[in-house]
Amino acid sequence: MSLVFDLVLCLMILGTAAASLLMRSALGGIVFFIAFGNLLGIAWLSLGAVNVALAEIAIGAGVTGILLILAHARLSAMGDPVECEPTSPWMRAAVAVICGGLIVLLSVAVLSISPTDRMGAQIATLMPALGIENPVTGVLLAFRAYDTLLETFVLLGALVAVWAIAPPRGWPQRPASLAIATPVSLTVIGTFSRVLLPASLVMAAYLVWTGSDLPGGAFQGGTVLAGGILVAALGGAIALPRADDMRLRSVLVLGPAMFLGIGLGGIALGRFLSYPVGLEKALIVAIEYALALSIGATLALLVAGKPVPPAAVQEGGD
Amino acid sequence: MEALATGHLFALTGAVLVGLGLFGFITLRHALRQLLAVNVSGAGVFLMLGGLGRGAATTDPFPQALVITGIVVAVALTAFGAALTLRQAEEDHAAKEDDERGGKT
Amino acid sequence: MTGLEYAIAGLLFMGVFFYAAGSLGLLRFPDSASRLHALTKADNVGLGLVALAVALHWGSVAVAAKIAIVWLFAIFTAGATAQVLGQSSKDETDPRP
Numbered sequence: 001m002s003l004v005f006d007l008v009l010c011l012m013i014l015g016t017a018a019a020s021l022l023m024r025s026a027l028g029g030i031v032f033f034i035a036f037g038n039l040l041g042i043a044w045l046s047l048g049a050v051n052v053a054l055a056e057i058a059i060g061a062g063v064t065g066i067l068l069i070l071a072h073a074r075l076s077a078m079g080d081p082v083e084c085e086p087t088s089p090w091m092r093a094a095v096a097v098i099c100g101g102l103i104v105l106l107s108v109a110v111l112s113i114s115p116t117d118r119m120g121a122q123i124a125t126l127m128p129a130l131g132i133e134n135p136v137t138g139v140l141l142a143f144r145a146y147d148t149l150l151e152t153f154v155l156l157g158a159l160v161a162v163w164a165i166a167p168p169r170g171w172p173q174r175p176a177s178l179a180i181a182t183p184v185s186l187t188v189i190g191t192f193s194r195v196l197l198p199a200s201l202v203m204a205a206y207l208v209w210t211g212s213d214l215p216g217g218a219f220q221g222g223t224v225l226a227g228g229i230l231v232a233a234l235g236g237a238i239a240l241p242r243a244d245d246m247r248l249r250s251v252l253v254l255g256p257a258m259f260l261g262i263g264l265g266g267i268a269l270g271r272f273l274s275y276p277v278g279l280e281k282a283l284i285v286a287i288e289y290a291l292a293l294s295i296g297a298t299l300a301l302l303v304a305g306k307p308v309p310p311a312a313v314q315e316g317g318d
Numbered sequence: 319m320e321a322l323a324t325g326h327l328f329a330l331t332g333a334v335l336v337g338l339g340l341f342g343f344i345t346l347r348h349a350l351r352q353l354l355a356v357n358v359s360g361a362g363v364f365l366m367l368g369g370l371g372r373g374a375a376t377t378d379p380f381p382q383a384l385v386i387t388g389i390v391v392a393v394a395l396t397a398f399g400a401a402l403t404l405r406q407a408e409e410d411h412a413a414k415e416d417d418e419r420g421g422k423t
Numbered sequence: 424m425t426g427l428e429y430a431i432a433g434l435l436f437m438g439v440f441f442y443a444a445g446s447l448g449l450l451r452f453p454d455s456a457s458r459l460h461a462l463t464k465a466d467n468v469g470l471g472l473v474a475l476a477v478a479l480h481w482g483s484v485a486v487a488a489k490i491a492i493v494w495l496f497a498i499f500t501a502g503a504t505a506q507v508l509g510q511s512s513k514d515e516t517d518p519r520p
Contacts, residue, residue, distance in 0.1 A: 006324055010331040017335055017358050021342035026351055033354055039362055045327060047368050049377045055386045056364075059393050064357060066391070070343060071350055072399040078411045083349045095344045103337035110333050110366060115325030117373025119380040135379035136386070151387045158394035167408070180507065192503040199496075219386055295390075299372040302397035305404065 006046055013039045026082040030068045037061025037092065050215035052138040058223035059299075066230065067303050074176075074305075119258075131281035133213040141284045145273040149263060150293060152256040159298050161250065163243055166306040172244035175304035179236035193235025200228025207294045212281065218255075218288040222295025229300040240300070243307045248297065255294030259287050329369030335362025351404040353396055360392045431476045440508045441465045446450030455512030470497055 008217075011031040016039060020032035041057035075082050103251040123135045123143065130138050140148045163171075178187065210215030230240045262283055266274040275283050339359025343352050364385045371378035424430075448461020474494040478487040 003323060003327070008329055010327055014334055017338050017361075021358060021398075026348065029351060033357070036356070036358070036405060037359075039376065040365070043331075044368065047324070047328060047372055047377045048375075049368055052368065052382050052385050052389075055389050056361075058349055059389050060357070060361065064396050066355060067400055068350065068353045071404055074404055075350065075407055079405050079414075080407050080411075082348055082350055084351060087345045087347065092345055095341055095388075097431075099341040099344075099423055100335040104332050105367070106333035106336060107330055108371060110329040110370065111326060113327065113370050115329070115370050115372040117371055117378035119371075120376055120378045122378055136382045139379050139383035140386065144380075147384070147387055151390055154391055155394050158398045161398050165401060166404045167405075187391050188506040191501050192499060207407060217386075219390055279372060299393070300338055302379075302394070303333055306401055 006043075009039065009046060011042055013043060016055065026084075027069070030065065030072060033068065034061050044086070044181040046096050049136075050221070050253065051134070051211075051217060054215060054220040054231040058220055058227070061199040062221060062227060063303060070178075070303065070305070105205045106181035108297075121135050126248055128281065130275075132284060132286065134215065134217070135198045135280045136209060136215075137211050137217050137288075140245070141287060142280070145263065149256070149259050150271070151272075152259060152294070155302075156252060156256055161176055162302060162306050166243075167309065169309040170307045171173065172242055173307045173310055174242050175237065175240050175306065178230065178304060180234055190237060193232045197228045197237060204228070204296065206291055208288050209285070211288065212285060218291040219295060220291040221288075223299060225292060225296030226299035226303070227252065229296060230303055231266075233300070233304065240304050251297045252294055252301075254264055254286070258290040262287060325369045327369070327370070329366045331364040332365030332367075332369060335365060336360065338362070349406075350400065353399045353403070355405065356399075357376030357392060357396060364388055431479050434472050434476035438469045440461065441469035441472065445469060455508065455515075458463065459505050459509055459512075463501060467498060467501060470494065475498070 013036060016032050016036035020029045023029045023032065037060040038057055040060065041053045044056055054278035072082055120135065123138060126143065127135055127138050129132065129295070131141055137227055166172075171252060177263075204221040207221035207224060208218055209217040209257055211221065233240055261274075263273040266272055266276075339355045339357075339362060342355030342358065346352055346355060349418075367381040367385055368377060371413050392413035442465070443467030449458050451509050452461055453456045471494065474490050478490045481487070499510065
């Protein structure tokens with residue numbers, strides 16, 4: 001796209017970022033952050049990185065946005081207005097100078113490097129062996145599979161950490177209900193959420209499948225699934241499961257466990273996380289589907305938060 | 319030449335975002351808003367990676383994959399940070415209610 | 424420019440006009456109900472016009488079908504969220520259960 005378009009886009013990104021940080025109202029700041037995430041997604045599109053654009057809009061703007069809004073609503077319900085004590089003008093000026101200096105240093109560093117995609121050519125020569133065409137999926141699941149494996153455990157670990165700080169009376173109950181719909185009011189969102197859940201499953205499956213050759217993949221598909229689960233929970237179509245539900249726990253570990261299992265199987269062939277010749281695509285797609293299910297469930301539960309005592313379930317929805 | 323300029327433009331935007339996020343992180347005195355500031359800084363780092371991976375026609379898939387990993391780790395961090403903030407607020411709220419009840423009797 | 428390109432540019436221009444009108448309403452109208460009124464009407468027309476322009480630009484039935492699905496989901500989402508927003512703004516002004 002043209003340089004003028006990119007320039008305007010970058011100015012809008014900086015403007016929304018500044019608004020999200022400098023606004024007095026915390027909720028207003030979060031709304032600007034969501035707009036910022038969507039503009040960032042367009043920036044990634046402009047860079048030709050469609051995979052990242054999908055992930056940024058779905059996770060960076062969508063999931064992070066709903067997470068922050070929900071935390072804000074729950075804090076407000078507890079009487080915390082989410083206001084910042086004002087910092088002294090001197091301190092703000094000093095911090096502005098320091099951060100300005102950091103920006104200058106980073107800019108000098110950035111300008112000293114000339115942008116290059118030389119890894120792309122190396123990766124392109126290795127792609128035919130995998131039988132898939134999306135180089136980003138190739139890097140994620142084959143060339144740097146170690147990173148991705150650990151990342152899936154980071155995500156699972158975050159959920160374990162969120163669960164670990166549940167109050168003793170709350171363990172192992174359900175998270176606070178997200179439902180905003182009751183049988184008498186908001187039947188539209190209730191019906192909508194029922195329709196959207198199966199549609200999001202189809203969309204997630206499509207994104208994972210197409211992620212082998214075109215933009216998409218396990219993280220993007222899993223996030224769409226998480227979105228469907230969350231909207232269904234908001235509409236009251238489903239209740240989120242208890243933390244000790246064995247089916248839930250098996251879905252949560254399915255992806256990382258399968259990835260790790262296939263990776264360990266690679267040791268028999270000589271190297272951790274190597275795929276047997278001829279089976280690369282089948283194994284990559286299998287891992288991706290399992291990962292998408294686990295990522296969807298994990299992200300949805302991360303947004304819902306820690307388990308709470310049953311009495312609080314009715315009033316904790318906000 | 320234009321591809322180089324595009325890459326540098328986005329990488330410089332990323333550099334400014336890192337500084338903006340750090341400014342917000344230090345000056346905003348509420349954990350939830352500090353989480354938001356960390357996310358702005360993180361997005362800046364991702365944009366620097368992506369911008370510097372911009373070639374003549376395409377963007378290097380290697381930084382793209384790193385950025386996707388980074389986005390997922392950032393959301394995991396945000397979720398845990400929000401949960402900790404809420405848990406702390408619950409403790410404070412319960413302590414305040416106890417104080418009020420103690421004051422009445 | 425060919426006739427088709429003029430048509431696409433015209434559709435985009437009208438779409439952006441409706442979006443701008445809707446956003447102006449969002450900024451200028453006094454209460455939630457009238458802001459929703461501006462957004463739900465104007466933005467849906469804007470979206471339809473832009474989607475039509477994109478479909479014409481690509482000139483492929485497969486792409487047009489995908490854009491139609493995106494358009495449909497966006498319309499449904501807008502309708503459902505508008506109802507939620509309307510209900511919650513009604514609850515705020517009229518606190519009867």
